Amino acid sequence: MEIDEEILLSNIELAQQGKQVAFNYLLNTHWSMVYHFLLKKSSDEYNAEEVTIQTFARAFDKIDTYDDSYRFSTWLLTIAKNLYIDQLRRDNSMERQQLKTKPETLKRVMDENPSPEDALIKEQNLAELLGYIHKLKPDYQKMINLRYFQEMSYKEMAQDLDEPMNNVKVKLLRARRLLADLIQNDK
Numbered sequence: 001m002e003i004d005e006e007i008l009l010s011n012i013e014l015a016q017q018g019k020q021v022a023f024n025y026l027l028n029t030h031w032s033m034v035y036h037f038l039l040k041k042s043s044d045e046y047n048a049e050e051v052t053i054q055t056f057a058r059a060f061d062k063i064d065t066y067d068d069s070y071r072f073s074t075w076l077l078t079i080a081k082n083l084y085i086d087q088l089r090r091d092n093s094m095e096r097q098q099l100k101t102k103p104e105t106l107k108r109v110m111d112e113n114p115s116p117e118d119a120l121i122k123e124q125n126l127a128e129l130l131g132y133i134h135k136l137k138p139d140y141q142k143m144i145n146l147r148y149f150q151e152m153s154y155k156e157m158a159q160d161l162d163e164p165m166n167n168v169k170v171k172l173l174r175a176r177r178l179l180a181d182l183i184q185n186d187k
Contacts, residue, residue, distance in 0.1 A: 003029055008072060015063050026072075027056055033073060034080050041084055051087060055080040132182045140175035147172055 008029070014022035034055050038048040058079050059066075066075055133144055146152045146160060157172075158165040 009068060012063070012066060012068070012072060015060065016066075023060055026060075030073060030076055031056070034076055037077055038080055038084060041081075047087075051080060051084050054083050058083065132179055132186070135182055136175060136178055139171065140178060143168070143172045143175040144179065 007025075011022040011025045015026055031052065035048055035052045038051050038055075039045065042048050042051070055076060059076055062079075066072065133141055136144070142161075143157075146157050152160065154165050154168055154172075157168045161168060163171075
């Protein structure tokens with residue numbers, strides 16, 4: 001849509017005088033241009049619309065500072081670009097702040113890739129745990145094995161052992177307590 005420069009300048013002057021009709025004209029004639037400019041930058045319709053609204057709010061607040069030696073559309077797009085950059089900085093700052101306030105997040109990320117030393121310690125701990133499990137009676141060893149090494153549910157364990165689920169839960173609880181006692185007494 002081609003905008004008549006005389007009508008545009010006339011409406012800018014009226015907007016500078018506070019006339020609402022002029023603000024409506026400026027908004028209606030330039031909304032689409034600013035919105036599409038921001039949509040290309042952010043690829044997010046919601047974000048583009050929010051920054052477009054902020055752009056017109058800022059432009060209308062500062063309409064007295066508009067210099068008519070520049071195109072009005074260039075002035076609007078400069079405001080839009082600056083607001084978009086400010087928003088990106090705020091978003092990045094908030095992300096960094098969230099990382100600073102949640103150091104356990106960083107620890108978790110680092111723990112997901114254990115070092116060779118961590119792998120060795122884990123292997124030694126597993127070997128030690130298996131040694132304790134072998135000290136249990138065979139029935140309790142089987143309960144621990146099915147639940148924690150084969151990762152069976154209580155229902156699957158009850159079917160495998162051909163026992164009621166309540167019995168399975170009680171036996172597993174007893175096996176865990178005996179195992180905990182063995183480990184505790186050894187330390």
